[in-house]
Amino acid sequence: MGIAIYQVDAFTEKPFRGNPAAVCILPEPGATAWMQNVTREMNLSETAFLHRQEDGFNLRWFTPALEVDLCGHATLASAHILWETGLLAAEEVARFHTRSGLLTAELLGAEIELNFPATPPTRASAPAELIEVLGVAPVYVGKSRYDYIVEVESEEVVRGLQPDFAQLKKASARGIMVTSVASSEEYDFVSRFFAPVVGVDEDPVTGSAHCCLGPFWSERLGKDKLVAYQASARGGVIRVRVAGKRVYLGGRAVTVLRGELVNC
Numbered sequence: 411m412g413i414a415i416y417q418v419d420a421f422t423e424k425p426f427r428g429n430p431a432a433v434c435i436l437p438e439p440g441a442t443a444w445m446q447n448v449t450r451e452m453n454l455s456e457t458a459f460l461h462r463q464e465d466g467f468n469l470r471w472f473t474p475a476l477e478v479d480l481c482g483h484a485t486l487a488s489a490h491i492l493w494e495t496g497l498l499a500a501e502e503v504a505r506f507h508t509r510s511g512l513l514t515a516e517l518l519g520a521e522i523e524l525n526f527p528a529t530p531p532t533r534a535s536a537p538a539e540l541i542e543v544l545g546v547a548p549v550y551v552g553k554s555r556y557d558y559i560v561e562v563e564s565e566e567v568v569r570g571l572q573p574d575f576a577q578l579k580k581a582s583a584r585g586i587m588v589t590s591v592a593s594s595e596e597y598d599f600v601s602r603f604f605a606p607v608v609g610v611d612e613d614p615v616t617g618s619a620h621c622c623l624g625p626f627w628s629e630r631l632g633k634d635k636l637v638a639y640q641a642s643a644r645g646g647v648i649r650v651r652v653a654g655k656r657v658y659l660g661g662r663a664v665t666v667l668r669g670e671l672v673n674c
Contacts, residue, residue, distance in 0.1 A: 413435070413436060413671040415669055417432050417452075418491060418666065420646070421661035424664065426644070429644065431456045431487040432449070432452040432458065434457060435497070437461065438461055455483075456481050456484040457472050458481070467505065471485075482524060482617010482621075483617045486522050489504040490663035490665070524658065526618070526621050526656065528657045531552030532553060533550070543574050547563070555622075557586060565592055571588060571602060579606040585616075585619070588602050589626075596637070596639075601616075612643075620659055621657045621659075624636065624638075624651075636649075636651075
């Protein structure tokens with residue numbers, strides 16, 4: 411019998427939007443090299459691997475290039491699959507033991523809310539070549555635990571970015587967030603996220619980036635509940651709630667593929 415694997419579009423309620431992630435349910439811990447090979451085979455920005463353990467599930471995330479410490483959309487996709495397949499009852503909290511500690515998810519109606527650690531930025535001097543590659547005049551540059559954050563003057567600038575990914579790959583960080591206040595009243599802020607260092611030129615919707623973006627915009631806009639739009643080609647909506655050292659990320663998900671791994 412094969413190993414169950416799913417493809418889920420996260421931070422969206424429509425197929426082929428949001429950020430696709432593969433979710434692989436394992437009967438026991440998998441070998442790291444094998445999980446990396448499966449991830450390359452799936453060829454998505456992230457593949458999540460879960461196996462049940464006492465008091466929850468062990469959860470690991472891989473890009474096609476390497477294992478990462480934190481991933482929002484693949485965690486949301488994983489929680490979605492646990493409830494959809496009946497591995498967890500709807501009223502149960504999903505508990506994930508990860509390289510970033512214990513993460514939880516709750517099903518609140520049609521939406522899933524993740525409980526993640528806040529990673530607020532501190533002001534930093536970005537390498538001149540990074541700003542040159544982005545081709546923007548930054549309003550603010552900072553760095554979180556994982557990424558650079560670059561604030562620009564408008565949503566138009568965010569949407570118009572066409573960076574050279576080969577040059578961005580030289581950045582000394584997991585990724586680069588570029589963000590601005592939203593131009594419409596529907597959203598509070600917009601962003602895009604580039605991470606060629608970890609094998610993802612542009613990530614469609616990046617939950618973990620909002621652990622930084624949430625505190626950043628909460629302070630500037632004077633509110634702890636925000637609605638964010640990640641302005642990639644696929645696009646996605648994230649509801650952000652900032653509470654001290656934690657950030658709650660809300661979104662929907664839809665399963666687009668169910669299958670099994672065989673002969674591997």
